[in-house]
Amino acid sequence: MKWARQAARVLVGVAIIAVVWLLLWADYRSAQSENGDPAFQAEFELTDHSGMVRTQEDFDGRWMLVFFGFSNCPDVxxxxxxxxxxxxxxxxxNAQRVHPLFISIDPTRDTPARLAEYVPRFGADIIGLTSTPDQIERTAKSFYVYYEKVEEANAPGGYAMGHSSQLFLFDPDAGYEHSWQYETSAEEILSDLQGYIRQ
Structure with a gap:
């Protein structure tokens, strides 16, 4: 019975996250300029998994693949x-023209040292980024990303993180170009990305 109540709370939390994300995404889409300008620019000042402070300017001239998540995430x-x-x-x-970034929405647990253990498992020169809770909150809002701490007794620290799960693409000037939803195949992402790079 206790397990059922806990599962119900988690499901409600996930549903709320989905609704809020859809509202934020609608606001974001409506913010797109009719003259073809990017809906928003990637702007951040975060610490990478080697302890260096990074901003979007460090990636000038390169496409950026950006994903928000956390290292204790079980699946997404x-x-x-x-x-x-x-x-x-x-x-x-063309891989030299693209840089993948993983921005943690769980700065309490995802220290640079923790990300230094986690991110390299995936290879591909992915850079893990973290910071203070306030800075992560500001960064997530600027990217129209929603996240929330969800109590979960069996998770490390007694909580998990619910979050929107799109993968962003930014152009070499850090302008938003495209995004893919969770479970989009690597083949589809690759095909789309190659098309943007060839433009």
């Missing part, structure tokens, strides 16, 4: 990062 995050790794591998020479 590792699946998406694995897909990103496949995409980067299959880009061949």
């Amino acid at each position: 995050c590792p699946t998406t990062l694995a897909e990103v790794a496949v995409v980067m591998d299959r880009l061949g020479e």
Whole structure:
């Protein structure tokens, strides 16, 4: 009975996250300019998994694949990062023109040291980024990303993180270009990405 109540709470939390994300995404889509300008620019100042402070300017001239998640994520995050790794591998020479970034929405647990253990498992030169809770909150809002702490007794620290799960693509000027929803195949992401790079 206790397990059923806990499962129901988690499901309600996930449903709320989905609704809020859809509302945020609608606001974000409506913010797109009719003259073809990007809906928003990638802007951040975060610490990478080697302890260096990074901003979007560090990636000027390169496409960015950006995903928000957390290292204790049981499915969505590792699946998406694995897909990103496949995409980067299959880009061949064009891989030098793209940089994948993983931004943690769980800064309490995801220290640079923790990300240094987690992110390299996926290869593909993915950079893990974290910061203070306030800075992560500001960054997530600027990307129209929703996340929430969800109590879960069996999870490390007694909680998990519910979050929106799109993979973002930003152009070499850090302008938003495209996004893919969770469970989009590496083949589809690769095909789309190659099309953008060739433009």
